[in-house]
Amino acid sequence: MTLRMYTERDLEKIRKHGLSDAEAYRQAELFTRPPVYADLLRPCTPGDGIRQLDEETFDRLVSRGARSMASGRFLKFVPASGRASRMFAALHALRGRRSPPSAEELAEAETCFKSLSKFAFHDELKRAMKRAGLNADKLAAENRYAEIAEHLLGPQGLNYADIPKALISFHQTGEGSRTAFEEHLIEASQVVRAKDGACRLHFTVPHGYLDRFEDLLEETAPKHEKRLGARFEVSFSAQKRSTDTIVVGPDNEPFRPKDDELLFWAGGHGALLENLNALRADILFIKNIDNVVTDRLKESAGRHKLALAGLLLETQEKLFDLLSRIYSKAADQTVIDEAMRYAEKHLLIPRPADWDSLPREAHRTFLIERLDRPIRVCGMVPNAGEPGGGPFWTRGKEGVSMQIVERAQVAPAEEQRALFASATHFNPVDIVCGLKDYLDESFDLERFRDPDAVLVSEKMWEGRPIRILEHPGLWNGGMARWLTLFVEMPAWTFQPVKTLADLLKEGHQG
Incomplete structure (x- = not known):
């Protein structure tokens, strides 16, 4: 590819779509690079990356999460842009x-x-x-x-x-049918409800469907608010068109449906990082639109989510104390040693091999760089063969770290495929995020993504082959440099609806 691959008319269309010239050429270059695969070392397992909570710890964390829920710090974020075609x-x-x-x-x-x-x-x-x-x-x-x-x-x-999957009737109750959208509203009363009854939620919705979502909210929210004694504060956003990617043909030249036209493609759920960033939230729960449970499971499921939040809050509290002392010019070796021990034991960040030979200022710089980051606590369920990613120890630019890896990120080498297949746990996308730093300021989440972790795939467009580019997945490359904790969750908390027949399973009936 050369800089002449786009005509001036192309560039005008690209700018009108919200992309810069530099971004257009960056995307073009990514198509020509060899695939960037995750370097898997081993799956995360209980005792080796995945925490298992005993009853006493679980109850303590639930109480901790509930106290902060009452204070109004929580927000629920639901990616709901996907259509139900699959x-x-x-x-x-x-x-x-x-x-x-x-x-x-x-x-x-x-x-x-x-x-x-x-x-x-x-x-x-x-x-x-x-x-x-x-x-x-x-x-x-x-x-x-x-x-x-x-x-x-x-x-x-x-x-x-x-229509979007969010608008499909999922569950039958004594009061009538409920859409997936409604079930997320009701679940929010168990997970993000403040002392005054406010439940804050944000849904990302597909372009052209905002009115449908707003109408459904207006139609259904009052009856649920009355029954639950809650008040839903709901906001919406669409995936930004500026995060779309430019489609190419098999020759990596711009694909043209007709003469002088370009084809843009939605950049995948990783593009939602911009929506997430714009919220400037404090403690945020992420859950997919199709993973909802019936009323008989909601209270218990809510407690498991509060336990994840409790672990995040306890971690934040300790980290913020350490960071405030490390940033102080008076930080002595005692503080440095305490922080490194905490990073190793609780956050599973390996100590650098040359740590003992480094001066104190290098220790301080390393700890600030590695600890002053957004935090995510991710529920992991036992692997039951569902399609999707899982928790792995990987090697990357910053050394060894825990990541959520999708099949598409795995190299075709037999050894890497075997490692991926050996995962004992699965990522259900049940994530609690801490998005503020120790000074109570919002992180710029773009700083903590891996921009190279893009996915290139081949598809057909009206019978013609095309290549498309997706941004790093929201909880994959999009959060690659976050502090990460994995916690085992019961299998029943994960009730995805990937096929119509899934709605006949026990978790969606009764």
Whole structure:
């Protein structure tokens, strides 16, 4: 690639989209680089990177988290931009939109439609089909699945193929159905509710859907607030267009859908780091939109989240004390030694090999650089084969550290693939973050990402091959230089909905 790869007209479009010329050329260069893979050393396991909390410690941390929750320091952050298209992959084939359904897809569709009445959207679907003169239950009994799929996914029915997953009815209750969005509101009353009842939440939503989210909030929040004695303070943002990336073809030249056009692609969930940064939050909970539990599990699930917060707060309290003393010019070797011991034992930061030969000022500089950072406490559940990342010891520019690694970040070498497959735990995205420093000022989170941890993948666009670039994942490269603690959580706290059939599992029924 040369600097002539973009025409002046290209650059005008790039600037109008919110990207600088420098960013456009940086992205172009990233396509030409060899892949940057995570260097896995071993999985994090209980006793080697993953903490297991005994009952006494758990109760203490829950109490600590609850006290700070009451003070109003907490905010819940929910990435809710994703559409539900992949959730219905098995049903799309029934609509004749692509190749004929496979045996596996037919089996999943049959499982779902034979249990149609168990879905929270059952009554909505029946009403939509009745308007078209069809009986959903009768069609299901006759194995006429294509017509049901068309009304479930298409615009003449519920249009679930094209709306965000947040707006889909997930759970059935005695009061009616609830969307994933509503379940996050209700869960917030267990996790971020201040003494005055305020529950602060922020959702990232796809462009063009803000009105739908605001309407749903206005429609549903009052009844939940009345029942819970809570008050929801909800804000929204969209992934910034300036975080989109420029698509290239197989030759790494700009892909042009038509003459003189460029194609931009959403930069993945790592682009949400800008949204996170803009919040200037204090203690922030991150959880994916599709990971919600029914009412019978909410109180217990909330206690586990408060335990994560309690551990973060205890860690912050000790770190802030140490940092205030280290930053003092009067910091003596006693303080330095105490801080290094804490970093090794509690934060699992290895002591530099040449530590003993370094002068005190070098010790002080190292500790300030390594400890004055955002903190994240990440719940980890036992690995049950779900798609996604896990906790690993890795080697990087700063030496050995604990990271959350996705499969796409792993080198194709057999040894690295085997290490990834040997993980005992899985990342459910149940994370509590401390976003302020010891002076109560907000960190600039961009400083603590790994800009090289991008993902390049191949896709098709209207039958033509393209290459796309995603920013470092929000909890992967986006938080690569954060202080990190991993804590084991019970498997039942993780109830993702990646396929329609997942809503039939015990965690989403009853």
